[in-house]
Amino acid sequence: MKASISTAAIPPDDVPTARLGRDDWLDAAFETVAESGFDSVRVLTLAASLGVTRGSFYWHFTDHAELITALVERWRTREIETHQRALEANLLEPKADLERMLEAALAHAGTEIKYLRFELALRGLGRHNPEVAAILVEVDRMRMRLFESKFLRLTNDPKAAADLAALFYLAIVGGTHALARPANPERTKDYLQRIIGHYLISQQTS
Amino acid sequence: MKASISTAAIPPDDVPTARLGRDDWLDAAFETVAESGFDSVRVLTLAASLGVTRGSFYWHFTDHAELITALVERWRTREIETHQRALEANLLEPKADLERMLEAALAHAGTEIKYLRFELALRGLGRHNPEVAAILVEVDRMRMRLFESKFLRLTNDPKAAADLAALFYLAIVGGTHALARPANPERTKDYLQRIIGHYLISQQTS
DNA sequence: CAGTCTCCGTACACTAGTGTATCGTTTCCC
DNA sequence: GGGAAACGATACACTAGTGTACGGAGACTG
Secondary structure, eight states: OOOOOSSOSSOOSSOTTOOOOHHHHHHHHHHHHHHHOGGGOOHHHHHHHHTSOHHHHHHHOSOHHHHHHHHHHHHHHHHHHHHHHHHHGGGSOHHHHHHHHHHHHHOOSTTHHHHHHHHHHHHHHHTTOHHHHHHHHHHHHHHHHHHHHHHHTTOSOHHHHHHHHHHHHHHHHHHHHHOSSOOOHHHHHHHHHHHHHHHHHHHHHO | OOOOOSSOSSOOSSOTTOOOOHHHHHHHHHHHHHHHOGGGOOHHHHHHHHTSOHHHHHHHOSOHHHHHHHHHHHHHHHHHHHHHHHHHGGGSOHHHHHHHHHHHHHOOSTTHHHHHHHHHHHHHHHTTOHHHHHHHHHHHHHHHHHHHHHHHTTOSOHHHHHHHHHHHHHHHHHHHHHOSSOOOHHHHHHHHHHHHHHHHHHHHHO
């Protein structure tokens, strides 16, 4: 709701007739992507939802294409930031940490689902856009390695940790695609934990 | 390549100036969906690729929307058919059967990838279209139950079979989304099999 | 071999959307 | 308080795409 300001000082902030910044357009685009996908991002519609005309848009952006690339790039940098924070939070107890991670990954409720839907749309875009695909590969690798680092602290077999991490990460991605709506997060978390338990036990006893 | 015929008798079949049937348009639409998604299905483009004008299209279909629904419906019926065939082939040895299934699920090569990409695009469409979403839920349930039936013949714990089936199905779906191109099918198959082995062993010894 | 049905081309009207140029307001800043 | 820069409205030209009406050519059928 708070309008982002670029160069202005002490803005009224909450006045409906505030000047728009680049981020405001990006936020509006983000919303429509999460709701209807990238192909539904129209300059005309965004302008209407922001209460201005397209004249504003073509001042902040040179092009429709630039809006898309800027949106993707912003997502990438933010994703890297959250990854860094997750890395720093990696020094806690392994098991509770993993459970918290599963919890977060399966929490399709509230505002989280918006980010999930954006990412799904982004994967759709990545299938036709090589640069977006490269970014997705980068982020996927990042996350899988994070998973791997967590599993590595529960077992002594590095290959097993990599396999489990890949399997679980892919299952989580698949879970966001295969079900239109969350379905049954509780039961899902349960069997993920059980399988982890089984696997680690079989590791330690072998 | 073979042109489908609806009412004509003994067509030349292979003559470039053959009359078009409904299925020809559906085939062309299928191709573009697999390549560029549903939003890229344009009547104009399809007509150009088929070497005719839009006059032909609006004889076979009333609407652009009808083309989409017909395409989705055709996919659904075909998916049900292949599922029936898979059910009938379920009476072989469980282990070899499961391996063959994994092989098929990970075979992103050749012409298979076209069907995969179509399904990915379909999942994207299902996020905005409730009827398509319902069809996807139906097919996903079908396949997961098939997975479950296979796992059930390897363990005596029905809940474990359901969990494993869901996990693996979701991982396979996720694998088609997370990677722009197949990546490493061989290694993937390897760790899937290893994890199955571990899990079933831990089941039998507990 | 004329009639009818099937299939497709042509021409038109219409909508939605982009991009550009230009002008009018604010807002900052000295 | 008066430029100057930031921001946005207006109007125009242009493209891509849908849907419709109608006409024409082949193919089948009696």
